[in-house]
Amino acid sequence: MPEDPIIELFEVTKVYPLPAGDVIALDRVSMAIGDGEFVAIMGPSGSGKSTLLNQLGCLDRPTSGNLLIGGRNTREMNDRELTSLRLNTIGYIFQRFNLISLLSAYENVEFPYLMKHRRPDGSGRVATLLSQVGIDSAMAKHKPPELSGGQQQRVAIARALVNDPQILLCDEPTGNLDSVTGQQIMEMLTGLNRKGRTIVVVTHDPGVARYARRIITVRDGRVA
Ligand SMILES: Nc1ncnc2c1ncn2[C@@H]1O[C@H](COP(=O)(O)OP(=O)(O)OP(=O)(O)O)[C@@H](O)[C@H]1O
Ligand SMILES: [Mg+2]
Incomplete structure (x- = not known):
């Protein structure tokens, strides 16, 4: 676990209720991301990577479990506080x-x-x-x-x-770019990370994950 966490998840579960039955997209995920870390999230399609990133970005509330940003439990924040967090602290590339x-x-x-x-x-x-x-x-x-x-x-x-933003969450940021432009974007993210920004990148591409200092693997809604 990082020493100085900026995001902490405790047993976070996200269930999507569907007519055909519930989809457990995240299953009791506990993890932390340190202030100033550069992390890659990898895993198969449908494993829950985007769902996890949505939780990290406070775009969605957990079905159960707790999410802390800067040590504050997001359950104790009202909509206005969450909006301010998303506007001022978190950048999101969908x-x-x-x-x-x-x-x-x-x-x-x-x-x-x-x-x-x-x-x-x-x-x-x-x-x-x-x-x-x-x-x-x-x-x-x-x-x-x-x-x-x-x-x-x-x-x-x-x-x-x-x-x-202090925290930048990127869902496949280079997915539609040629490799040269993709590298330029990753260099840009690396520069921001050197200036102390926390970067989380979801990617299928090992070449992109290489820029990160830690890789988190998601499988069937669980973090190893
Ligand atoms: N809004 C939603 N409503 C219902 N089910 C959803 C919704 N979003 C995601 N799911 C389901 O949750 C699971 C995880 O989806 P998620 O989008 O997080 O996967 P992913 O790892 O980002 O996949 P990909 O690599 O294809 O982007 C999948 O089974 C998906 O069908
Ligand atoms: Mg996704």
């Missing part, structure tokens, strides 16, 4: 991007910034992040449906970084 189709790429990245600061970005941060992930100013005017999967992924990465 497996299916979850960009807003009606907004341009630029506006998608600016959106969490506006929610946090209540004013437009005057520092050029949005444009800088977009350029760092390889989206130029012309492309930034396009809406997600007009972009390729890889371009949408880069926009999603810039959006996750815009509020400079």
Whole structure:
């Protein structure tokens, strides 16, 4: 167990009730992630990796068990506190991007910034992040449906970084990228980790997992 945990799970179970019967996506998972760690989560398709990442990101409450962020039990937080945690402390790159189709790429990245600061970005941060992930100013005017999967992924990465989160959770962040761009993104994540950010990456790709200092394996909803 890490010495200085930022996320702790105690016997976390997540059940999806379905008409055909309950799916136990996570089964009594106990683990911790240290402040400033770089962790990869691996495991077969359907094993519960995205479900686990959703729990780490407080996107969903556990069916049973406890989740602590920075030592605070999320069960004791109200919706407003959880929203603030997601906006200020956690950056999330979704497996299916979850960009807003009606907004341009630029506006998608600016959106969490506006929610946090209540004013437009005057520092050029949005444009800088977009350029760092390889989206130029012309492309930034396009809406997600007009972009390729890889371009949408880069926009999603810039959006996750815009509020400079302490914890960055990435679900297959390089899944739609060519290997060169994928490496650039991983170098970017490594740089953020060196600056003290906690990085958790779900991946099928051993080349991506190599960047992490610890690998957590999920099988049938259980962490080994
Ligand atoms: N919203 C949901 N409703 C019902 N069942 C779900 C839901 N999300 C996931 N599941 C089920 O929970 C299990 C774990 O799914 P999860 O998406 O966490 O897997 P994964 O490891 O991320 O897979 P992949 O590598 O394909 O992304 C699967 O059996 C899946 O069908
Ligand atoms: Mg998944």
